[in-house]
Each structure stands twice: as structure tokens, then as C-alpha cells.
Amino acid sequence: MSGEYDEVYQRACDDPEGFWQQAASGIDWYTEPKIVLDNSAPPFIKWFPDGVLNACYNALDRHVAGGRAEQAALIYDSPVTGTKQTFTYRELLDRVARFAGALKAQGIEKGDRVIIYMPMVPEATIAMLACARLGAIHSVVFGGFAANELAVRIDDVQAKMVLAASCGIEPGRLVPYKPLLDEAIELSAHKPETCIILQRDALAGEMVAGRDLDWSELEATATPADCTPVEAGHPLYVLYTSGTTGEPKGVVRDTGGCVVSLHWSMKHVYDINPGDVFWAASDVGWVVGHSYIVYGPLFNGSTSLLYEGKPVGTPDPGAYWRVIAEYGVKALFTAPTAFRAIKKEDPQGEYLKQYQLPSFETLYLAGERCDPDTLSWAEDKLKVPVIDHWWQTELGWPACSNCRGIELLPVVPGSPTKPVPGFVLEVLDGEGKVLPAGEIGALALKLPLPPGAFTTLWGNDERFVSSYFKTFPGYYETGDAGYIDTNGYVFVMARTDDVINVAGHRLSTGAMEEVLAAHPDVAECAVIGVTDAMKGQLPLGVMVLNDGVSRSEDEICREAIQSVREKIGPVAAFKLCTVVKRLPKTRSGKVLRATMRKIADNEVWKMPATIDDPVILDEITASLLTLGYPVN
Numbered sequence: 162m163s164g165e166y167d168e169v170y171q172r173a174c175d176d177p178e179g180f181w182q183q184a185a186s187g188i189d190w191y192t193e194p195k196i197v198l199d200n201s202a203p204p205f206i207k208w209f210p211d212g213v214l215n216a217c218y219n220a221l222d223r224h225v226a227g228g229r230a231e232q233a234a235l236i237y238d239s240p241v242t243g244t245k246q247t248f249t250y251r252e253l254l255d256r257v258a259r260f261a262g263a264l265k266a267q268g269i270e271k272g273d274r275v276i277i278y279m280p281m282v283p284e285a286t287i288a289m290l291a292c293a294r295l296g297a298i299h300s301v302v303f304g305g306f307a308a309n310e311l312a313v314r315i316d317d318v319q320a321k322m323v324l325a326a327s328c329g330i331e332p333g334r335l336v337p338y339k340p341l342l343d344e345a346i347e348l349s350a351h352k353p354e355t356c357i358i359l360q361r362d363a364l365a366g367e368m369v370a371g372r373d374l375d376w377s378e379l380e381a382t383a384t385p386a387d388c389t390p391v392e393a394g395h396p397l398y399v400l401y402t403s404g405t406t407g408e409p410k411g412v413v414r415d416t417g418g419c420v421v422s423l424h425w426s427m428k429h430v431y432d433i434n435p436g437d438v439f440w441a442a443s444d445v446g447w448v449v450g451h452s453y454i455v456y457g458p459l460f461n462g463s464t465s466l467l468y469e470g471k472p473v474g475t476p477d478p479g480a481y482w483r484v485i486a487e488y489g490v491k492a493l494f495t496a497p498t499a500f501r502a503i504k505k506e507d508p509q510g511e512y513l514k515q516y517q518l519p520s521f522e523t524l525y526l527a528g529e530r531c532d533p534d535t536l537s538w539a540e541d542k543l544k545v546p547v548i549d550h551w552w553q554t555e556l557g558w559p560a561c562s563n564c565r566g567i568e569l570l571p572v573v574p575g576s577p578t579k580p581v582p583g584f585v586l587e588v589l590d591g592e593g594k595v596l597p598a599g600e601i602g603a604l605a606l607k608l609p610l611p612p613g614a615f616t617t618l619w620g621n622d623e624r625f626v627s628s629y630f631k632t633f634p635g636y637y638e639t640g641d642a643g644y645i646d647t648n649g650y651v652f653v654m655a656r657t658d659d660v661i662n663v664a665g666h667r668l669s670t671g672a673m674e675e676v677l678a679a680h681p682d683v684a685e686c687a688v689i690g691v692t693d694a695m696k697g698q699l700p701l702g703v704m705v706l707n708d709g710v711s712r713s714e715d716e717i718c719r720e721a722i723q724s725v726r727e728k729i730g731p732v733a734a735f736k737l738c739t740v741v742k743r744l745p746k747t748r749s750g751k752v753l754r755a756t757m758r759k760i761a762d763n764e765v766w767k768m769p770a771t772i773d774d775p776v777i778l779d780e781i782t783a784s785l786l787t788l789g790y791p792v793n
């Protein structure tokens with residue numbers, strides 16, 4: 162029905178408490194909240210402060226009790242191991258309750274922090290839900306991060322326990338997780354008491370006596386544990402994300418806001434009903450995995466797909482179509498990169514012709530800007546609406562989307578459509594003044610943020626306030642720039658900080674600069690994000706060497722590349738590096754990163770009026786050319 166979106170959006174603006182109280186009645190509480198919002202100390206907002214609930218109960222127990230026991234809860238499809246496995250709600254509850262019992266027997270209780278370092282196996286989901294069952298706070302670390310990044314997170318969250326698999330499986334290579342975990346614990350100042358290791362057939366890990374325990378043995382003999390009721394504000398998880406420095410930010414998600422918002426979004430944003438099959442082709446290590454592989458679909462009584470594979474190469478660019486056809490997927494959520502990868506290998510969509518996809522209704526894309534070419538290719542080949550939507554780890558669920566479950570608005574390429582009910586988005590200038598339609602500025606969300614948005618940064622209220630709420634009082638600063646057109650459509654154009662987006666993965670150039678700067682031969686450096694046809698962006702390092710260094714520049718670049726891989730991880734995809742005599746700077750000493758990026762991307766650029774020595778830019782241009790930039 163036309164006008165439905167406007168009506169729902171306006172209702173959420175006019176009466177947020179009434180709106181979210183109604184949404185909260187869709188989930189199960191031990192104690193229903195009487196207070197909907199405590200906004201007495203912004204930006205520290207408390208939704209449903211007197212409510213008591215359990216996230217795992219809402220994901221599993223209530224569906225088993227409510228008649229969905231024999232329905233599929235989780236489908237595991239792993240082309241890299243040749244495994245397919247379906248868990249009904251009853252089976253998943255049984256595994257989770259047992260594993261929670263195992264954790265409890267090892268002393269895990271409400272409030273303890275547990276790091277999960279696992280690939281895309283069902284046990285990763287089981288681990289998250291088992292923690293939630295006990296009120297323990299999980300922190301999942303993406304498998305593509307190196308030992309050092311894992312150590313930083315173990316220290317920051319003060320993990321009592323680590324749950325890990327012996328290895329991950331990437332196409333063409335095994336990733337031995339266990340040695341990485343051992344190294345991380347060597348590096349960390351805080352030592353977890355216990356590690357529980359899932360031994361995978363592909364590669365077993367060596368156990369450390371007195372610290373490491375075998376997952377399967379513990380789970381087999383455990384007594385199932387019940388749900389621990391927690392207050393709505395109790396953290397469900399901490400998820401680290403990249404900021405502008407090398408120190409990651411521990412985004413804290415409260416239980417009540419998370420359950421209510423994700424449950425609401427499944428129907429209203431994604432148009433997914435209980436019993437429908439939803440597939441978020443991401444990784445449990447990212448927010449998309451938390452919200453839409455594990456929690457959202459299960460809170461909703463839907464079926465979630467856990468896919469251990471890639472869009473291409475496992476075995477071919479028809480992999481996504483095979484999975485959609487085989488399991489009757491209604492909606493797929495992935496990053497535009499995945500589609501660019503498929504399009505590159507199968508531009509005519511020949512593989513798609515091998516499958517019938519009668520169940521498939523919508524493709525959702527997020528994680529990076531969706532270029533109109535990729536959008537129209539996907540629309541043309543799939544013949545379903547392709548919905549670009551915009552959100553962030555901090556927000557927990559989409560802030561701008563075409564809310565198909567409310568009303569499908571016309572798709573405008575390059576735009577994630579309009580703000581989702583609950584989010585009030587404005588475009589601000591440097592002084593915090595609201596800009597008129599069509600003008601580019603900082604994208605900022607008016608406080609209070611809706612349920613499900615982060616409540617603080619772990620152990621760092623001060624950084625929470627200074628990073629997000631200082632620049633524009635009364636607003637949350639998203640770190641993205643863009644504009645809203647006269648029809649109310651939002652356009653997200655770029656980051657306003659040093660965060661880049663590589664294959665939909667959010668990375669900090671600041672963190673990479675810290676690694677390069679630590680090389681003994683490097684005097685100073687800059688890392689910029691340059692355009693890449695497949696991954697959206699790639700990091701490119703420009704280094705100045707110390708006086709007197711006579712070693713080969715190529716060798717130093719190779720070492721720097723290896724260092725980023727070892728310290729941050731392969732996910733950084735740091736492979737472009739060059740040496741120059743000086744970095745271009747303003748007279749006040751600020752490195753002109755934006756100018757270098759524009760040169761590399763072949764964009765129109767102006768000589769900055771404040772540059773200290775214009776000739777340097779010629780050398781930079783010549784150096785970038787040796788790396789293949791600008792690409793014609």
C-alpha cells in the first residue's frame with residue numbers, strides 16, 4: 162500500500178516510546194519492561210531498563226515451546242569441506258544447552274567475557290548462543306585477523322576463556338588457528354584461564370596441558386544448562402571494530418535493545434517471516450554475522466544459512482545460485498564485492514541459467530558503497546529488487562534501507578533509500594548546521610538512537626563520548642559523508658575519517674601506518690585507500706626511508722607487506738607499497754592523504770594552496786604509476 166513507509170516512519174518519530182514498546186511485545190520477557198526509555202543521561206541511553214530477558218531463550222527455547230521444534234533453525238553448507246547439515250530448533254537447543262552446561266562446569270557465569278575465534282562452522286553459532294544462555298558476554302574475533310589483533314582483544318575485554326577451532330579453511334590453504342591463538346596468548350598481558358578447542362578433521366591443533374580442553378569431549382558429557390535471566394541493559398556481546406587509530410573500539414550491544422530491534426527488523430526491513438529461509442553471506446566475525454546469521458533469523462523463528470565458502474572458486478561463480486536453489490532461500494544479504502567477483506567470472510550469468518530460484522524474492526547489499534553498475538547487473542540477472550542498505554557495527558542494524566516488509570519504494574541506484582523508522586538522519590556542515598537537500602555534509606543521527614544501537618565502548622565511556630558525540634551535540638556522528646535529495650533519498654558518498662572498506666571489511670589505515678612506522682628503516686609513512694574494481698578499495702602504503710638506508714627498496718616494501726599480514730592479518734589485503742623521498746604535506750605538517758588518493762584514483766584534484774613543496778607530487782605520481790595507479 163502506498164504511503165505505508167511514511168506512516169510508520171512518522172509514528173516512530175512522533176512517539177518513539179509507544180513505537181518500541183509495541184515492538185518489545187513481540188519478544189519474550191521474564192519481566193516485561195514498564196519503562197521504555199531512560200534518556201536521563203545522554204548519550205548513555207537505556208532502552209527497557211527494568212525489563213528482564215534472555216537472548217538465547219528468545220532465539221531457541223521459545224520457538225521449541227511454541228511449535229517450531231522440528232523446523233530447521235540452522236543450515237550449514239560448507240563447500241570447502243563438502244559438508245551439509247541441518248539443525249532443527251530442537252537439535253540446536255540441545256547442542257547449545259549442553260555446551261552452555263560445559264561452559265558453566267568450567268566456571269563461566271553471567272558477566273564473564275569469552276572470546277570466540279572460529280571459522281564459519283555451526284559451533285561458532287553454538288558458542289555465541291551458549292554464552293548468551295549463561296549471560297556471559299561473547300566477543301567474536303574474525304578468523305582473518307592475526308595473533309596480535311587477537312591479543313589486543315583478549316587484553317581489552319579481559320577474556321576469562323577462549324573458544325577456538327583448530328583451523329579455518331580458505332580456498333587453497335588451511336589457516337591454522339591454534340598456533341595463532343597460542344601466539345596471541347603469549348603476546349597478551351591478560352591470560353585466559355581456559356581454551357576450549359574444536360578439533361577439525363582438516364588439521365588438529367596441539368593442546369596445551371592444563372589450559373586447553375577438547376570441545377567434543379566436554380560437550381558430550383555436559384549437563385544441559387538453563388537460561389540465566391539478565392536485565393535488558395546487560396551486554397550481550399562486545400564486537401571490536403576499526404577506528405582511526407590502531408586501537409580497535411569494543412562496541413557494546415545490550416541484550417534488550419538487540420533482541421527487540423533485530424526481531425522487528427526481520428519482518429519490517431527484510432520482509433522475512435517465521436519459517437522463511439534467510440541467508441546472510443558474511444562471517445560471524447562481523448556485525449552482519451552477529452545480527453543476521455545468528456541472532457535476527459533465530460529471534461524471528463526463521464531458518465538461517467551458515468555458508469563456509471566464497472562467492473567464486475568454491476567451486477565456481479554459480480555457488481550462490483546453487484545454495485539459494487537448494488534451500489529455498491527467500492532473501493540473500495551480502496556485500497557488493499561478492500557480486501563484483503561473480504560478475505567478473507561470469508559476466509553473462511551463464512551459471513545462473515543452471516538453477517531455478519522460485520523462492521528468491523530480494524537481494525540486500527551492504528557493507529560498502531554499491532556502485533550502480535553492480536546493482537543493475539544484479540537486477541538484470543536476478544529479476545528481483547536489489548536493495549542497497551546502509552549501517553554500521555555501532556548501529557547494529559540498518560539505519561537506511563528500502564523497508565520491503567513495510568513498503569517497497571522505488572529503487573534509486575547509488576542510494577540506500579531512506580532512514581529506517583527509529584533513525585532520524587540529518588546532513589550537517591562543519592558547524593553542525595543542518596544542510597539543505599542536495600548538499601554534501603556529515604551524516605549524523607539525532608539522539609536518542611533506537612534500540613539495538615551500541616550503548617558504550619567496552620571499558621571506555623570517555624572514548625564513546627569523544628569519538629561519536631562531541632563534534633555535533635545532540636547527534637551521533639556516523640563518520641560517513643553524504644547528502645539527502647529532495648525526495649528524501651539518502652546518498653552515502655565517503656568516510657570522513659581514515660577508515661577504509663576493503664571487500665566490505667572495515668579497516669583502519671591508521672593501524673596499518675602504525676605497523677609500517679615500526680619498520681626499522683621507515684622514517685614516516687601514509688596509508689591511503691585507493692579504488693579497486695573488485696574489492697571497492699585497497700590499502701596503499703607510501704613510505705619514506707631513514708637517511709642512510711641503502712638496502713633495496715623492493716625488499717623493504719616486501720617486509721612491510723609481510724609485517725602488515727603478520728600484525729593485522731591477511732584480511733587487510735595490504736599488497737601495494739612504494740617508497741618516496743618525502744611525503745606531500747601542508748606547511749603545518751599535515752600529510753596530504755586526500756590528494757594522494759585522488760591522484761591514485763585519477764580524480765580531478767587541485768594543488769592544495771597550503772602545500773609546502775608542490776614538486777613532491779610529481780614524484781608521488783611517478784611512484785604510484787609503478788604500482789599500476791592510476792588505473793585507466
Ligand code: COA
Binds near residue numbers: 449472
Ligand atoms: N580466516 C582466515 N583468513 C581469511 C579469512 C578467514 N575467515 N577470510 C579471508 N581471509 C584471507 C583470505 O584467504 C585472503 O588471504 P590471501 O591474501 O592469502 O589470499 C585475505 O584474507 C583477503 O581475503 P578476502 O578479502 O576475502 O579476499 P579474497 O581475494 O580471498 O576473496 C571475495 C574476495 C570477493 C571472494 C571475498 O572478499 C568475499 O567473499 N567477499 C564477500 C563480502 C563479505 O563477506 N563481506 C563481509 C561484510 S558483509
Ligand code: AMP
Binds near residue numbers: 529641653
Ligand atoms: P561496518 O561497521 O564494518 O559495518 O562498516 C560500516 C561502514 O561501511 C559505514 O560507516 C560506511 O562507510 C560503509 N557502508 C556500509 N554500508 C554501506 C552502504 N550501503 N553504502 C555505503 N557505505 C556503506
